[in-house]
Amino acid sequence: MVGGLLAVLLGPVPQLPVHLLAAIPGVLLAAIDLGCLRLPDKLVGTLALGAGTPLALLAPGRIGPALAAGTLVGAGYLAIAMLPGRGLGLGDVKLGAALAFLLGFAGWPAVAVGLGTAHLLNGAVATWLLVRRRARPIPFGPALLAGALAGLTAV
Structure with missing residues (x-):
């Protein structure tokens, strides 16, 4: 399903096989x-x-922004993970940095859409759980991955 969605939304771009494998x-x-x-x-x-x-081989000129995006997001998420309350796990930090790196090849708008979508999705889930009085830990990985898909297809 994800592969078909990627193929339809991205179209026949050189990066499509890479995204399908990812x-x-x-x-x-x-x-x-x-x-x-x-x-x-x-x-x-x-x-x-x-x-x-x-992706680095297909767009060598985009390596700098991709590395910058991965580093910035990784550092920001690490800072959040170190705060009391265990808001993010280290797996979320690593996945967020990796996805920001990959989205960086598509540009800063893709990074912004991807991360913004992830936080909006998890915020909606958290709100729904609080309203239903069923608070529990929420995995952030699926939201990060869905956000990355949105970021890739939005730009």
Whole structure:
């Protein structure tokens, strides 16, 4: 389903095969995070390197912005993760940095849309759980991945 959505929304662009392959670990990461609130480092690394390397070859001029986006988001999320209250786990920090790096190849608007969408999605879920008086930890990985999909297709 994700692959078909990517193909329809992106069209025949040179990056499409890379994004289709990246969807595989992305879907696995979302399922694992929903099931056990964990984001395995090996899958996050596979996503980052497996998509980042070909994207760097396809758009070598975009490596700087991609690295800047990954670094900024990683540092910001790490700062949030270090705050009391355990708002973000380190898996979320790594996945957020990896996705920002990948979105950076599409440009800063893609990074902004991707991260903004992720926070809006999780905010809506948190609000719904609070209204229903069923507060519990919410996995952020699926929202990050859905946001990345929105960021890729919005620009």
